[in-house]
Amino acid sequence: MKIIVFGAGAWGTALAVAAASRHAVTLWARDGAQARALAAERENRRYLPGVALPAPLLIRSDPDVAALAAGNDLAIVATPMAGLRALLERLRAHPGPVAWLCKGFEAPVGGADGLLGHEIRAQVAPLLKGGVLSGPSFALEVARGQPTALVAASEDLAVREALVAAFHHGNLRIYANDDLVGVEVGGAVKNVLAIATGLCDGLDLGSNARAALITRGLAEMTRLGVALGARAETFMGLSGLGDLVLTATGDLSRNRRIGLMLARGQSLSQAVASLGHVAEGVYCARTVVGRARHLGLDMPISQAVVALLDGRLKPAEALAELMGRDPAAEAA
Numbered sequence: 247m248k249i250i251v252f253g254a255g256a257w258g259t260a261l262a263v264a265a266a267s268r269h270a271v272t273l274w275a276r277d278g279a280q281a282r283a284l285a286a287e288r289e290n291r292r293y294l295p296g297v298a299l300p301a302p303l304l305i306r307s308d309p310d311v312a313a314l315a316a317g318n319d320l321a322i323v324a325t326p327m328a329g330l331r332a333l334l335e336r337l338r339a340h341p342g343p344v345a346w347l348c349k350g351f352e353a354p355v356g357g358a359d360g361l362l363g364h365e366i367r368a369q370v371a372p373l374l375k376g377g378v379l380s381g382p383s384f385a386l387e388v389a390r391g392q393p394t395a396l397v398a399a400s401e402d403l404a405v406r407e408a409l410v411a412a413f414h415h416g417n418l419r420i421y422a423n424d425d426l427v428g429v430e431v432g433g434a435v436k437n438v439l440a441i442a443t444g445l446c447d448g449l450d451l452g453s454n455a456r457a458a459l460i461t462r463g464l465a466e467m468t469r470l471g472v473a474l475g476a477r478a479e480t481f482m483g484l485s486g487l488g489d490l491v492l493t494a495t496g497d498l499s500r501n502r503r504i505g506l507m508l509a510r511g512q513s514l515s516q517a518v519a520s521l522g523h524v525a526e527g528v529y530c531a532r533t534v535v536g537r538a539r540h541l542g543l544d545m546p547i548s549q550a551v552v553a554l555l556d557g558r559l560k561p562a563e564a565l566a567e568l569m570g571r572d573p574a575a576e577a578a
Contacts, residue, residue, distance in 0.1 A: 248272075249412055250318040252311060252333055254280060256293035256385035256523070257347050258324025263389045264418055266300040273299075274306050274314060281307035293523070297389040311336040318342070320408045322379070326524045327352055331366050338371035343408040345377045345398070349433030349489075350526035351533035359540065360533030362430045362474075377405040377426060379413070380433045381484040382492035384499075388418065395419040397485045399429035421484065428480030431471035436490040437501045437527030438534050439463035441551050443494035444505020445561055459547065460494050466545045470534070473541045501527035508554060509561045531555055546571060 247269040251262045254275035262273040275281040284290055285305040288298055299305075308314055311333065315321040320343050323333045327350040337344055351360035361369070367376045377400025388394050398409035398420050406422040414420040423429055442463065446455050467490065468481040480486055493499045504525050507517035518528060531552050538545045550568055553559040559567065 247320065247412060248318040249320045249322065250274060250315055251322045251324050252315075253322075253324030253329070253347075254284060254290065254293075254305075255324060255326070256290075257383075257388075258322070259290045259294050259297075259299075260385035260389035261322065261324065261347070261379075261413065262303055263294075263297060263300060264391070264415075265412055266303040268415055269412060270302070270304075272304040272306055272314070272318070274308070274311070276307070278307045281305050294386060294389050297386070312340065315340050315342075315344075320345070320412050322347065324348075326350075327363075327526055327530065330363055331370060334367055334374065334376075335370045338374055340374065343375045343377070343400075343402070343405040345379050345400070345405060345409055347379055348526070349380060349430075350437060350530040351434050351537070353529060354533055354536065359537050360530065362427070362434065364426050364430060375402045375405050376400065377402065377409065378430055378433070379409055379420075380429050380489070381421075382488040384492070384496060386498060391417050393417040393419075395421065395484055395488075397421050397423050397429055397483065399423045399426045399485070401426055423480065423483070423485070425477050425480045427474055428471050428476030429485040431474060431476055432467060432481055432486040432489055434526070434530055435463075435467040435470060435534055435548070436486075436493050437525070438531045438548050438551050439467070439490060439527075440493040440499055440501035441505040441508075441525075441527045441531070441555075442547050444499075444502035444507075445509045445551075445554070445564065446505070447502070448506040448509025449561055449565065451565070456494070460490060463494070463547050464490060466538075466547055469543050470538050470541070470545065473543055474537075500525040504528060514555055514557070527551075528555060 250272045251258045252274045323346040327348040354360040381396035398406045410420045550564040554564045
């Protein structure tokens with residue numbers, strides 16, 4: 247099988263490394279200098295230091311994305327959410343399966359809502375056979391070959407089968423799911439909730455508080471997903487509960503680290519700058535809340551995160567606002 251991965255960040259590199267032992271894999275870097283460094287050093291020193299790139303893994307930076315994709319059985323878009331639209335536009339005529347890895351909502355333009363990946367695809371490449379590969383996964387652990395389970399989601403059976411054939415091997419398990427909406431909502435909202443749990447841990451509120459945030463956060467995630475057309479049971483799986491638990495508790499979680507740093511008194515700009523990587527929850531939190539508001543949904547944890555990111559609430563005030571809410575039934 248021939249696979250091309252567009253995007254040489256941590257996650258794109260990790261999946262390219264994982265697949266290169268069984269398939270012919272090309273890793274594409276947008277920046278020519280980065281591509282030359284990857285080829286010469288056989289290591290992605292910025293995003294995955296210490297992980298050797300397999301000798302068969304090809305590195306390219308050709309500007310003609312469509313031409314590069316044409317010779318492959320599967321194309322993977324491994325850019326941040328901000329880069330997905332441009333890549334899908336360039337791949338819109340590709341006849342084979344295309345899957346993206348990014349988790350989040352696109353930043354809104356004008357008065358429009360920010361969109362999920364499948365909604366962007368519907369706008370710019372409606373004929374594309376598309377899907378998403380998602381689930382609880384830190385790139386470094388995947389690159390090291392540590393056990394990981396992911397979800398290949400698409401309405402198109404061919405896309406699901408291609409993703410399973412490409413990546414299901416050894417310590418990497420791929421489960422198929424046709425609920426693309428649910429998988430994408432889970433991947434987006436968990437990043438926002440991880441900022442809240444990082445705040446909780448940074449304020450030393452204890453394990454009880456963290457468990458409450460994760461559980462009530464899962465309820466918010468499910469509420470939004472079902473309203474957008476997802477199945478409720480999807481959120482009890484890998485791309486919902488699984489990814490939420492990992493991102494909310496794992497030390498490698500960028501979004502959790504944002505919450506930790508805000509709790510310790512850093513400004514948002516300082517916290518983001520210190521990461522050196524994209525924390526998608528920072529960029530999509532307002533869209534999560536905005537789309538929930540348009541649907542008439544209450545998402546108090548996500549709303550508190552937005553108020554914190556906007557500087558309207560301090561960490562202790564965000565906590566007080568959540569704890570001061572009126573009593574409610576658990577299922578509400």
